[in-house]
Amino acid sequence: MKREDVRNIAIIAHVDHGKTTLVDELLKQSGVFRANQEVQERVMDSNDIERERGITILSKNTAVYYKNTKINIIDTPGHADFGGEVERVLKMVNGVILVVDAFEGAMPQTKFVLKKALELNLDVICCINKVDREEARPNEVIDEVLELLMELDANDKQLDCPFIFASAKAGWAARSLDDERVNMVPLFETILDYIPAPEGDPEKPTQVLISTIDYNEYVGRIGVGKVDNGSLKVNQEVALVNAHDPDKFKKVKISKLYEFDGLNKVEVNEAQIGSIVAISGIADIHIGDTLCSPEHPEPIPFQKISEPTLSMNFIVNDSPFAGQEGKYVTSRHLRDRLFRELNTDVSLRVEETESADMFKVCGRGELHLSVLIENMRREGYEFAVSKAEVLYKEDENGKKLEPMELVYVDVPDEFSGAVIEKLSMRKGELLNMNPSGTGYTRLEFSIPSRGLIGYRDEFMTDTKGNGILNQLFDGYGPYKGDIQYRTMGSLIAFETGEAVAYGLFNAQERGLLFIGPGERVYSGMVVGQNPKNLDIEVNVCKRKQLTNTRASGSDDALKLTPPKVMSLEQALEFIDTDELLEVTPEHLRIRKKILD
Ligand code: GTP
Numbered sequence: 001m002k003r004e005d006v007r008n009i010a011i012i013a014h015v016d017h018g019k020t021t022l023v024d025e026l027l028k029q030s031g032v033f034r035a036n037q038e039v040q041e042r043v044m045d046s047n048d049i050e051r052e053r054g055i056t057i058l059s060k061n062t063a064v065y066y067k068n069t070k071i072n073i074i075d076t077p078g079h080a081d082f083g084g085e086v087e088r089v090l091k092m093v094n095g096v097i098l099v100v101d102a103f104e105g106a107m108p109q110t111k112f113v114l115k116k117a118l119e120l121n122l123d124v125i126c127c128i129n130k131v132d133r134e135e136a137r138p139n140e141v142i143d144e145v146l147e148l149l150m151e152l153d154a155n156d157k158q159l160d161c162p163f164i165f166a167s168a169k170a171g172w173a174a175r176s177l178d179d180e181r182v183n184m185v186p187l188f189e190t191i192l193d194y195i196p197a198p199e200g201d202p203e204k205p206t207q208v209l210i211s212t213i214d215y216n217e218y219v220g221r222i223g224v225g226k227v228d229n230g231s232l233k234v235n236q237e238v239a240l241v242n243a244h245d246p247d248k249f250k251k252v253k254i255s256k257l258y259e260f261d262g263l264n265k266v267e268v269n270e271a272q273i274g275s276i277v278a279i280s281g282i283a284d285i286h287i288g289d290t291l292c293s294p295e296h297p298e299p300i301p302f303q304k305i306s307e308p309t310l311s312m313n314f315i316v317n318d319s320p321f322a323g324q325e326g327k328y329v330t331s332r333h334l335r336d337r338l339f340r341e342l343n344t345d346v347s348l349r350v351e352e353t354e355s356a357d358m359f360k361v362c363g364r365g366e367l368h369l370s371v372l373i374e375n376m377r378r379e380g381y382e383f384a385v386s387k388a389e390v391l392y393k394e395d396e397n398g399k400k401l402e403p404m405e406l407v408y409v410d411v412p413d414e415f416s417g418a419v420i421e422k423l424s425m426r427k428g429e430l431l432n433m434n435p436s437g438t439g440y441t442r443l444e445f446s447i448p449s450r451g452l453i454g455y456r457d458e459f460m461t462d463t464k465g466n467g468i469l470n471q472l473f474d475g476y477g478p479y480k481g482d483i484q485y486r487t488m489g490s491l492i493a494f495e496t497g498e499a500v501a502y503g504l505f506n507a508q509e510r511g512l513l514f515i516g517p518g519e520r521v522y523s524g525m526v527v528g529q530n531p532k533n534l535d536i537e538v539n540v541c542k543r544k545q546l547t548n549t550r551a552s553g554s555d556d557a558l559k560l561t562p563p564k565v566m567s568l569e570q571a572l573e574f575i576d577t578d579e580l581l582e583v584t585p586e587h588l589r590i591r592k593k594i595l596d
Contacts, residue, residue, distance in 0.1 A: 198274025
């Protein structure tokens with residue numbers, strides 16, 4: 001049976017191409033907001049950090065109505081670090097809207113999500129957004145997208161992808177560039193015409209695959225999924241079955257059932273085939289569980305959730321809750337907060353350590369964890385974090401494996417040399433290099449995940465802020481050997497009592513020169529013998545007093561990378577707090593690992 005009154009779609013877009021703005025506009029025009037109700041800007045990204053960083057992290061469900069049809073819209077995360085999530089939401093839909101910036105064109109990230117969508121046989125509507133931009137080149141972008149679709153079309157099915165031109169910001173969509181630019185109706189119509197209605201068998205036993213988990217303080221865990229077969233009713237008894245462990249299941253009663261309406265969940269008594277539903281009241285509902293009829297506990301097959309590849313320690317450091325006098329962050333606070341995060345973020349793992357004050361937090365890449373850290377700091381939690389480390393594995397022969405990434409870089413031609421040099425030092429292998437002919441070069445690398453730790457800031461400096469870097473997890477591969485970051489003279493940073501300074505450490509010279517704020521020069525020399533674990537003594541003096549130090553070898557290098565001041569957080573990327581042996585404003589001793 002087809003549910004002609006429902007369409008389920010996901011939105012795929014590269015970061016900043018306008019996904020959120022587009023959904024906001026569909027919501028507004030579908031009449032979700034009453035005229036006198038203030039429309040909050042960017043309604044989809046409800047989380048502050050998401051808003052600030054402009055990266056959609058958690059999938060959100062929205063439903064809009066057009067001509068008596070309910071269109072469920074599912075937001076997909078825009079960043080590969082949270083990749084596992086994309087695949088799960090695509091399982092709920094019959095089609096996708098690919099949003100592409102009319103100037104920037106299709107970006108590599110989109111490519112992978114799109115490939116997944118095509119593999120699942122989903123229909124694609126391409127929405128060329130930001131057509132209002134002065135530099136927009138919509139016709140060229142269409143050619144690029146067609147080329148991309150041809151390249152990706154794994155099943156060789158004839159792709160007839162409709163193109164819609166839009167300015168989400170101005171609130172219009174059009175089927176051709178010559179059409180009148182009035183409202184979003186052309187996009188609504190295309191969705192209804194082109195995206196198939198969800199199908200299923202209402203006579204079959206119930207099957208609802210849980211694709212995402214929401215969490216709410218009052219009702220606890222909320223499973224979200226689509227009714228694939230049968231129906232779901234309040235008070236119905238169901239079996240909770242996981243395809244990866246089908247023999248172990250438990251029976252539960254559905255107490256609360258919701259569907260989406262605008263941005264809200266509304267309680268319903270029954271949900272039919274094709275409906276996207278939310279279920280609360282089941283404490284141990286998990287992603288990948290299928291709610292089945294107890295007589296036929298047949299789970300729907302489900303892709304395993306992508307594993308964490310990187311860890312950081314979160315450490316209690318006797319700090320007060322920010323802005324809350326007299327209230328200190330204890331290990332219990334930190335623990336509770338971290339474990340609460342697990343309710344909604346399934347790619348995250350939290351482990352206790354020997355120390356009650358320290359938790360090992362594992363996630364999908366640096367960005368994933370840094371978003372969590374920022375979120376928590378904003379909520380008032382003050383704590384220390386260690387440097388990120390990758391999670392190694394072993395193959396069946398006991399050989400060491402490490403997580404690998406594919407890296408796509410777009411840089412102005414003149415910076416490609418610097419990027420290749422830096423990434424090669426970090427064990428990156430250049431796979432492809434394509435000058436676009438417009439002053440930009442696209443570089444493609446395969447690189448161990450650990451090679452990218454701390455690289456983004458360097459990249460921004462090296463490309464004067466004009467580079468774009470995207471990474472994509474590429475599975476585990478054989479360990480690539482030590483990365484000798486610091487042998488050629490590399491950036492390290494530290495904090496003295498008064499300031500954070502950074503500089504170049506030149507291992508050959510065994511000398512060290514830092515220039516901090518206020519013309520202060522931090523000079524030092526290596527005093528240890530073990531090349532892997534050197535003691536470095538640093539003395540602080542005024543710039544003009546710097547004569548005859550062993551740091552002269554680094555001077556040239558310093559000219560290449562002008563001094564700047566880092567925040568303590570950035571500095572921590574380069575130095576662990578436990579490496580600091582002694583700190584006074586005049587004297588600082590650190591033990592620095594020279595080789596990774
Ligand atoms: P993520 O949430 O980070 O994935 O980004 P997004 O794809 O949701 O993009 P978002 O809607 O946040 O838009 C990014 C920026 O582009 C914002 O500054 C928008 O105002 C702007 N923008 C969105 N649509 C348009 C448009 O049609 N024209 C122009 N000129 N700007 C737009």
